[in-house]
Amino acid sequence: MKNMLKGLGAALCVALPFLAQAPADAATPAGAGAADQALVQRGAYLAQLGDCAACHTAPKGKPFAGGLPMNTPMGRIYVTNITPDAQTGIGGYTEADFARALREGVAKDGHNLYPAMPYPSYAKVNDDDVKALYAFFMHGVAPVQQANRESDIKWPLNMRWPLMFWNMAFLQKGAYRDKPGKDVAWNRGAYLVQGLGHCGSCHTPRGVAFQESALDESGSAFLSGALLDGWFASNLTGEHNAGLGRWSDEDLRTFLKTGANRHASAFGAMTSVINNSTQALSDQDIAAMSAYLKSLPPVGGDGAAAYTYDPQATKVSLDRPANDAGARVYTAFCMHCHGVDGRGFAPMLAPLAGNPNVLAKDASSLINVTLNGTGDLVINGVPSPFPMPGFAAVLDDKQIADVLSFVRAGWNNGAPAVGAAEVAKLRQSTQAGR
Incomplete structure:
Protein backbone atom coordinates (compact mmCIF):
# COMPACT_ATOMS: atom_id res chain seq x y z
CA MET A 1 0.00 0.00 0.00
CA LEU A 171 -8.19 11.74 7.39
CA GLN A 172 -9.22 14.47 9.82
CA LYS A 173 -12.89 15.25 9.25
CA GLY A 174 -14.44 18.62 9.93
CA ALA A 175 -14.55 22.00 8.19
CA TYR A 176 -12.05 24.67 9.15
CA ARG A 177 -12.90 26.56 12.33
CA ASP A 178 -11.53 30.02 13.04
CA LYS A 179 -8.64 30.06 15.48
CA PRO A 180 -9.20 32.15 18.62
CA GLY A 181 -6.88 35.11 18.98
CA LYS A 182 -6.34 35.45 15.23
CA ASP A 183 -7.85 38.23 13.16
CA VAL A 184 -10.28 37.88 10.26
CA ALA A 185 -7.60 38.10 7.55
CA TRP A 186 -5.37 35.46 9.19
CA ASN A 187 -8.27 33.01 9.55
CA ARG A 188 -9.39 33.68 5.99
CA GLY A 189 -5.88 33.00 4.72
CA ALA A 190 -5.58 29.83 6.79
CA TYR A 191 -8.89 28.58 5.39
CA LEU A 192 -7.80 29.22 1.81
CA VAL A 193 -4.31 27.72 2.16
CA GLN A 194 -5.30 24.65 4.17
CA GLY A 195 -8.66 23.87 2.55
CA LEU A 196 -9.59 24.01 -1.10
CA GLY A 197 -6.17 25.49 -1.79
CA HIS A 198 -4.57 22.22 -0.55
CA CYS A 199 -1.13 23.84 -0.59
CA GLY A 200 0.17 21.21 1.79
CA SER A 201 -0.45 18.46 -0.75
CA CYS A 202 2.74 19.47 -2.51
CA HIS A 203 4.59 21.73 -0.09
CA THR A 204 4.46 19.50 3.01
CA PRO A 205 6.76 16.45 3.42
CA ARG A 206 5.15 12.99 3.43
CA GLY A 207 5.30 10.30 6.10
CA VAL A 208 5.95 6.58 5.74
CA ALA A 209 2.42 5.93 4.43
CA PHE A 210 2.60 8.92 2.09
CA GLN A 211 0.39 10.98 4.40
CA GLU A 212 1.09 14.69 4.80
CA SER A 213 3.25 15.12 7.88
CA ALA A 214 1.10 18.04 9.02
CA LEU A 215 -2.18 19.54 7.86
CA ASP A 216 -1.85 22.96 9.47
CA GLU A 217 0.57 25.23 11.28
CA SER A 218 0.33 23.17 14.47
CA GLY A 219 2.74 20.68 12.84
CA SER A 220 6.30 21.90 12.42
CA ALA A 221 6.69 20.29 8.98
CA PHE A 222 3.71 22.11 7.47
CA LEU A 223 4.64 23.78 4.16
CA SER A 224 8.36 23.25 4.77
CA GLY A 225 8.92 21.97 1.22
CA ALA A 226 8.76 18.52 -0.36
CA LEU A 227 9.93 16.50 -3.35
CA LEU A 228 7.11 15.56 -5.71
CA ASP A 229 7.23 14.14 -9.24
CA GLY A 230 10.69 15.45 -10.06
CA TRP A 231 10.15 18.91 -8.55
CA PHE A 232 10.91 20.27 -5.12
CA ALA A 233 7.85 22.21 -3.99
CA SER A 234 9.28 25.23 -2.22
CA ASN A 235 9.45 25.94 1.48
CA LEU A 236 6.63 28.39 2.27
CA THR A 237 7.61 29.09 5.89
CA GLY A 238 9.62 32.02 7.19
CA GLU A 239 12.97 30.26 6.64
CA HIS A 240 15.29 33.04 5.47
CA ASN A 241 17.14 31.37 2.58
CA ALA A 242 15.05 28.68 0.90
CA GLY A 243 11.74 29.95 2.33
CA LEU A 244 9.84 33.23 2.37
CA GLY A 245 11.81 34.90 5.15
CA ARG A 246 13.38 37.54 2.89
CA TRP A 247 10.14 38.15 0.99
CA SER A 248 8.06 41.16 1.94
CA ASP A 249 4.29 41.00 2.02
CA GLU A 250 4.30 42.88 -1.30
CA ASP A 251 6.76 40.36 -2.80
CA LEU A 252 4.43 37.48 -1.96
CA ARG A 253 1.31 39.25 -3.20
CA THR A 254 3.08 40.10 -6.47
CA PHE A 255 4.16 36.49 -6.95
CA LEU A 256 0.62 35.17 -6.45
CA LYS A 257 -0.72 37.71 -8.96
CA THR A 258 1.95 37.41 -11.65
CA GLY A 259 4.10 34.35 -10.95
CA ALA A 260 7.28 36.41 -10.63
CA ASN A 261 8.93 38.93 -8.34
CA ARG A 262 12.42 40.17 -7.48
CA HIS A 263 13.32 36.84 -5.85
CA ALA A 264 11.98 34.09 -8.14
CA SER A 265 9.68 32.99 -10.96
CA ALA A 266 7.11 30.20 -11.04
CA PHE A 267 7.85 26.96 -12.88
CA GLY A 268 6.63 23.38 -13.01
CA ALA A 269 3.12 22.82 -11.66
CA MET A 270 3.09 26.26 -10.08
CA THR A 271 2.86 27.78 -13.56
CA SER A 272 -0.60 26.24 -13.95
CA VAL A 273 -1.60 27.52 -10.52
CA ILE A 274 -0.65 31.08 -11.44
CA ASN A 275 -2.17 30.89 -14.92
CA ASN A 276 -5.50 29.36 -13.96
CA SER A 277 -5.91 30.29 -10.35
CA THR A 278 -4.12 32.83 -8.23
CA GLN A 279 -3.91 35.70 -10.73
CA ALA A 280 -7.72 35.91 -10.44
CA LEU A 281 -7.79 36.32 -6.67
CA SER A 282 -9.21 39.48 -5.16
CA ASP A 283 -6.74 41.80 -3.49
CA GLN A 284 -8.43 41.03 -0.19
CA ASP A 285 -7.90 37.28 -0.46
CA ILE A 286 -4.34 37.65 -1.71
CA ALA A 287 -3.65 39.79 1.33
CA ALA A 288 -5.25 37.17 3.59
CA MET A 289 -3.18 34.34 2.16
CA SER A 290 -0.02 36.41 2.39
CA ALA A 291 -0.80 37.34 6.00
CA TYR A 292 -1.21 33.68 6.91
CA LEU A 293 1.88 32.43 5.08
CA LYS A 294 4.06 35.24 6.43
CA SER A 295 3.00 34.28 9.95
CA LEU A 296 4.51 30.78 9.70
CA PRO A 297 7.72 30.42 11.71
CA PRO A 298 10.91 29.33 9.92
CA VAL A 299 11.28 25.58 9.43
CA GLY A 300 13.68 23.49 7.38
CA GLY A 301 16.75 25.65 7.37
CA ASP A 302 20.30 24.35 7.71
CA GLY A 303 21.40 26.94 10.25
CA ALA A 304 23.21 29.08 7.70
CA ALA A 305 23.20 32.85 8.06
CA ALA A 306 20.71 34.83 6.00
CA TYR A 307 21.84 35.23 2.40
CA THR A 308 23.89 38.29 1.47
CA TYR A 309 24.88 39.10 -2.10
CA ASP A 310 28.58 38.96 -3.05
CA PRO A 311 29.50 38.97 -6.76
CA GLN A 312 33.30 39.15 -6.52
CA ALA A 313 34.42 35.49 -6.68
CA THR A 314 31.86 34.66 -9.35
CA LYS A 315 32.92 37.62 -11.48
CA VAL A 316 36.50 36.35 -11.43
CA SER A 317 35.37 32.95 -12.72
CA LEU A 318 33.25 34.52 -15.45
CA ASP A 319 36.15 36.70 -16.53
CA ARG A 320 38.18 33.50 -17.10
CA PRO A 321 35.58 30.84 -18.00
CA ALA A 322 38.17 28.55 -19.58
CA ASN A 323 39.32 27.68 -16.07
CA ASP A 324 35.88 26.61 -14.82
CA ALA A 325 33.67 24.07 -16.61
CA GLY A 326 30.50 25.48 -15.06
CA ALA A 327 31.44 29.05 -15.95
CA ARG A 328 31.99 27.99 -19.58
CA VAL A 329 28.47 26.59 -19.82
CA TYR A 330 27.02 29.60 -18.01
CA THR A 331 28.64 32.14 -20.33
CA ALA A 332 27.49 30.22 -23.41
CA PHE A 333 23.90 29.41 -22.44
CA CYS A 334 22.78 31.31 -19.34
CA MET A 335 24.47 34.66 -18.94
CA HIS A 336 22.47 36.59 -21.51
CA CYS A 337 19.26 36.03 -19.56
CA HIS A 338 20.46 35.76 -15.97
CA GLY A 339 23.30 38.26 -16.16
CA VAL A 340 26.94 38.42 -15.22
CA ASP A 341 25.79 39.59 -11.80
CA GLY A 342 23.31 36.71 -11.40
CA ARG A 343 20.48 39.12 -10.75
CA GLY A 344 18.69 38.49 -14.01
CA PHE A 345 16.16 41.04 -15.16
CA ALA A 346 13.38 40.49 -12.65
CA PRO A 347 10.51 39.98 -12.93
CA MET A 348 10.80 38.98 -16.60
CA LEU A 349 13.97 36.91 -16.19
CA ALA A 350 14.53 35.25 -12.84
CA PRO A 351 17.53 36.11 -10.67
CA LEU A 352 19.84 33.28 -9.62
CA ALA A 353 21.64 35.13 -6.85
CA GLY A 354 19.72 34.48 -3.64
CA ASN A 355 16.85 32.73 -5.42
CA PRO A 356 15.19 30.39 -2.85
CA ASN A 357 15.03 27.60 -5.43
CA VAL A 358 18.78 27.89 -5.95
CA LEU A 359 19.46 27.92 -2.21
CA ALA A 360 17.27 24.86 -1.47
CA LYS A 361 19.20 21.78 -0.32
CA ASP A 362 17.34 19.65 -2.87
CA ALA A 363 18.37 20.61 -6.42
CA SER A 364 15.63 18.63 -8.20
CA SER A 365 13.73 21.68 -9.41
CA LEU A 366 16.87 23.27 -10.85
CA ILE A 367 17.81 20.07 -12.66
CA ASN A 368 14.27 19.56 -13.95
CA VAL A 369 13.78 23.09 -15.23
CA THR A 370 17.22 23.05 -16.90
CA LEU A 371 16.44 19.77 -18.64
CA ASN A 372 12.84 20.44 -19.59
CA GLY A 373 12.19 24.15 -19.33
CA THR A 374 8.82 25.37 -18.16
CA GLY A 375 5.51 26.37 -19.63
CA ASP A 376 4.52 29.95 -20.36
CA LEU A 377 3.21 32.15 -17.63
CA VAL A 378 0.10 33.77 -19.12
CA ILE A 379 -1.02 36.84 -17.20
CA ASN A 380 -4.19 38.60 -18.33
CA GLY A 381 -4.00 36.64 -21.58
CA VAL A 382 -0.44 37.72 -22.39
CA PRO A 383 2.26 34.99 -22.43
CA SER A 384 5.61 35.69 -20.83
CA PRO A 385 8.06 36.73 -23.56
CA PHE A 386 10.98 34.80 -22.07
CA PRO A 387 10.01 31.32 -20.83
CA MET A 388 12.83 29.08 -19.64
CA PRO A 389 13.82 26.73 -22.50
CA GLY A 390 14.82 23.12 -21.95
CA PHE A 391 18.42 22.04 -22.56
CA ALA A 392 18.04 18.26 -22.45
CA ALA A 393 18.92 17.96 -26.14
CA VAL A 394 21.77 20.47 -25.95
CA LEU A 395 23.70 19.74 -22.77
CA ASP A 396 24.84 16.40 -21.40
CA ASP A 397 24.51 15.33 -17.77
CA LYS A 398 27.98 16.55 -16.76
CA GLN A 399 27.51 19.95 -18.38
CA ILE A 400 24.22 20.47 -16.55
CA ALA A 401 25.77 19.32 -13.28
CA ASP A 402 28.71 21.68 -13.84
CA VAL A 403 26.60 24.75 -14.57
CA LEU A 404 24.19 24.12 -11.70
CA SER A 405 27.07 23.59 -9.30
CA PHE A 406 28.52 26.88 -10.53
CA VAL A 407 25.20 28.67 -9.99
CA ARG A 408 24.62 27.13 -6.55
CA ALA A 409 28.08 28.27 -5.43
CA GLY A 410 28.01 31.62 -7.23
CA TRP A 411 27.21 35.10 -5.88
CA ASN A 412 27.59 33.73 -2.33
CA ASN A 413 24.67 31.27 -2.76
CA GLY A 414 26.62 28.59 -0.87
CA ALA A 415 24.37 25.67 -1.86
CA PRO A 416 25.66 22.09 -2.37
CA ALA A 417 27.07 20.99 -5.72
CA VAL A 418 25.08 18.87 -8.20
CA GLY A 419 26.35 15.52 -9.47
CA ALA A 420 26.01 14.14 -12.98
CA ALA A 421 24.28 11.03 -11.58
CA GLU A 422 21.50 13.24 -10.15
CA VAL A 423 20.98 14.80 -13.56
CA ALA A 424 20.96 11.41 -15.30
CA LYS A 425 18.32 10.09 -12.91
CA LEU A 426 15.96 13.01 -13.48
CA ARG A 427 16.62 12.98 -17.20
CA GLN A 428 15.52 9.36 -17.37
CA SER A 429 12.41 9.84 -15.24
CA THR A 430 11.21 13.07 -16.87
CA GLN A 431 12.08 12.27 -20.47
CA ALA A 432 10.39 8.85 -20.48
CA GLY A 433 7.58 8.78 -23.00
CA ARG A 434 8.41 12.15 -24.55
Missing part, protein backbone atom coordinates in the same frame (compact mmCIF):
# COMPACT_ATOMS: atom_id res chain seq x y z
CA LYS A 2 2.84 2.41 0.85
CA ASN A 3 4.35 2.01 -2.62
CA MET A 4 1.01 2.42 -4.31
CA LEU A 5 0.36 5.68 -2.47
CA LYS A 6 3.86 6.92 -3.10
CA GLY A 7 3.45 6.32 -6.81
CA LEU A 8 0.38 8.50 -6.84
CA GLY A 9 2.26 11.54 -5.75
CA ALA A 10 2.61 12.61 -9.38
CA ALA A 11 -1.13 12.96 -9.56
CA LEU A 12 -1.41 15.54 -6.82
CA CYS A 13 -2.35 18.91 -8.20
CA VAL A 14 -1.40 22.31 -6.82
CA ALA A 15 -3.80 25.19 -6.47
CA LEU A 16 -4.37 28.23 -4.26
CA PRO A 17 -8.03 29.15 -4.82
CA PHE A 18 -10.17 31.61 -2.95
CA LEU A 19 -13.84 31.54 -2.26
CA ALA A 20 -15.39 34.84 -3.22
CA GLN A 21 -17.83 36.59 -5.50
CA ALA A 22 -17.93 35.17 -9.03
CA PRO A 23 -17.39 37.15 -12.22
CA ALA A 24 -20.55 38.18 -14.04
CA ASP A 25 -19.80 36.07 -17.12
CA ALA A 26 -19.47 32.72 -15.32
CA ALA A 27 -21.35 29.81 -16.90
CA THR A 28 -25.01 29.70 -15.87
CA PRO A 29 -27.76 27.36 -17.14
CA ALA A 30 -30.58 28.91 -19.12
CA GLY A 31 -33.70 29.48 -17.06
CA ALA A 32 -31.99 29.42 -13.65
CA GLY A 33 -33.45 31.80 -11.09
CA ALA A 34 -31.51 34.80 -9.79
CA ALA A 35 -30.52 33.02 -6.57
CA ASP A 36 -29.47 29.91 -8.48
CA GLN A 37 -27.42 31.99 -10.94
CA ALA A 38 -25.49 33.61 -8.13
CA LEU A 39 -24.74 30.23 -6.56
CA VAL A 40 -23.66 28.70 -9.87
CA GLN A 41 -21.49 31.70 -10.65
CA ARG A 42 -19.85 31.51 -7.26
CA GLY A 43 -19.20 27.80 -7.74
CA ALA A 44 -17.75 28.47 -11.18
CA TYR A 45 -15.33 30.89 -9.65
CA LEU A 46 -14.36 28.40 -6.99
CA ALA A 47 -13.75 25.71 -9.59
CA GLN A 48 -11.72 28.07 -11.78
CA LEU A 49 -9.62 29.36 -8.95
CA GLY A 50 -9.23 25.87 -7.54
CA ASP A 51 -7.74 24.88 -10.92
CA CYS A 52 -10.11 21.89 -11.09
CA ALA A 53 -9.78 21.79 -14.87
CA ALA A 54 -6.03 21.16 -14.60
CA CYS A 55 -6.64 17.60 -13.42
CA HIS A 56 -10.10 16.85 -14.81
CA THR A 57 -9.64 18.14 -18.38
CA ALA A 58 -7.40 16.23 -20.78
CA PRO A 59 -5.39 18.09 -23.45
CA LYS A 60 -7.82 19.00 -26.26
CA GLY A 61 -10.57 17.31 -24.23
CA LYS A 62 -13.91 18.71 -23.17
CA PRO A 63 -14.04 20.60 -19.87
CA PHE A 64 -14.11 18.36 -16.80
CA ALA A 65 -14.68 15.18 -18.86
CA GLY A 66 -11.62 13.47 -17.41
CA GLY A 67 -9.29 11.10 -19.23
CA LEU A 68 -6.06 12.85 -18.29
CA PRO A 69 -3.39 10.15 -17.82
CA MET A 70 -1.22 10.29 -14.72
CA ASN A 71 1.83 8.08 -14.52
CA THR A 72 2.77 6.05 -11.47
CA PRO A 73 5.47 3.39 -11.08
CA MET A 74 2.73 0.73 -11.09
CA GLY A 75 0.97 2.04 -14.18
CA ARG A 76 -1.25 4.86 -15.27
CA ILE A 77 -4.39 6.13 -13.64
CA TYR A 78 -6.90 8.22 -15.55
CA VAL A 79 -8.73 11.17 -14.05
CA THR A 80 -12.51 10.82 -13.91
CA ASN A 81 -15.38 12.58 -15.64
CA ILE A 82 -16.96 15.13 -13.28
CA THR A 83 -19.47 16.61 -15.72
CA PRO A 84 -23.18 16.17 -14.88
CA ASP A 85 -23.66 13.33 -17.36
CA ALA A 86 -25.87 10.77 -15.62
CA GLN A 87 -24.21 7.68 -17.10
CA THR A 88 -20.50 8.48 -17.12
CA GLY A 89 -20.14 11.57 -14.92
CA ILE A 90 -21.54 12.73 -11.60
CA GLY A 91 -25.05 13.59 -12.79
CA GLY A 92 -26.52 11.06 -10.38
CA TYR A 93 -24.76 12.53 -7.35
CA THR A 94 -26.79 14.24 -4.66
CA GLU A 95 -25.20 17.11 -2.83
CA ALA A 96 -24.47 14.71 0.02
CA ASP A 97 -22.78 12.30 -2.42
CA PHE A 98 -20.72 15.16 -3.83
CA ALA A 99 -19.71 16.36 -0.38
CA ARG A 100 -18.67 12.85 0.67
CA ALA A 101 -16.48 12.42 -2.42
CA LEU A 102 -14.95 15.86 -2.01
CA ARG A 103 -14.27 15.72 1.72
CA GLU A 104 -13.97 12.01 2.50
CA GLY A 105 -12.67 10.47 -0.74
CA VAL A 106 -15.58 8.06 -1.22
CA ALA A 107 -17.50 7.88 -4.50
CA LYS A 108 -21.28 7.48 -4.77
CA ASP A 109 -20.99 3.73 -5.28
CA GLY A 110 -18.84 3.42 -2.15
CA HIS A 111 -15.41 2.85 -3.69
CA ASN A 112 -12.48 4.79 -2.26
CA LEU A 113 -10.74 7.45 -4.29
CA TYR A 114 -6.98 7.49 -4.52
CA PRO A 115 -5.48 10.23 -2.33
CA ALA A 116 -4.24 11.81 -5.55
CA MET A 117 -7.53 13.59 -4.95
CA PRO A 118 -6.48 15.83 -2.03
CA TYR A 119 -9.58 15.20 0.06
CA PRO A 120 -7.65 15.42 3.38
CA SER A 121 -7.40 19.14 2.58
CA TYR A 122 -10.88 19.44 1.07
CA ALA A 123 -12.25 18.05 4.33
CA LYS A 124 -11.83 21.60 5.65
CA VAL A 125 -14.08 23.22 3.01
CA ASN A 126 -17.22 24.58 4.61
CA ASP A 127 -20.78 23.61 3.70
CA ASP A 128 -21.60 26.86 1.88
CA ASP A 129 -18.65 26.46 -0.46
CA VAL A 130 -19.42 22.78 -1.07
CA LYS A 131 -22.98 23.82 -1.99
CA ALA A 132 -21.69 26.40 -4.48
CA LEU A 133 -19.30 23.93 -6.10
CA TYR A 134 -22.08 21.36 -6.38
CA ALA A 135 -24.37 23.92 -8.02
CA PHE A 136 -21.71 24.74 -10.58
CA PHE A 137 -20.87 21.16 -11.49
CA MET A 138 -24.54 20.23 -11.74
CA HIS A 139 -25.83 23.31 -13.57
CA GLY A 140 -22.89 25.27 -14.95
CA VAL A 141 -20.95 22.50 -16.69
CA ALA A 142 -22.02 20.88 -19.94
CA PRO A 143 -22.64 17.13 -19.57
CA VAL A 144 -20.23 14.98 -21.55
CA GLN A 145 -20.83 11.31 -22.15
CA GLN A 146 -17.33 9.93 -21.86
CA ALA A 147 -16.72 6.69 -20.00
CA ASN A 148 -14.04 6.64 -17.34
CA ARG A 149 -11.01 4.49 -18.05
CA GLU A 150 -9.80 1.85 -15.67
CA SER A 151 -6.28 2.35 -14.41
CA ASP A 152 -3.39 0.39 -15.87
CA ILE A 153 -2.32 -0.64 -12.37
CA LYS A 154 -2.27 -4.41 -12.08
CA TRP A 155 -3.86 -6.56 -9.42
CA PRO A 156 -3.37 -6.65 -6.45
CA LEU A 157 -2.03 -3.07 -6.32
CA ASN A 158 -5.21 -1.77 -7.94
CA MET A 159 -7.39 -2.79 -5.00
CA ARG A 160 -8.85 0.23 -3.22
CA TRP A 161 -10.33 -1.23 -0.06
CA PRO A 162 -7.05 -0.77 1.90
CA LEU A 163 -7.59 2.97 1.50
CA MET A 164 -10.33 2.69 4.13
CA PHE A 165 -7.64 2.04 6.70
CA TRP A 166 -5.51 4.88 5.34
CA ASN A 167 -8.48 7.21 5.83
CA MET A 168 -9.04 5.94 9.35
CA ALA A 169 -5.44 6.76 10.20
CA PHE A 170 -4.91 10.06 8.40
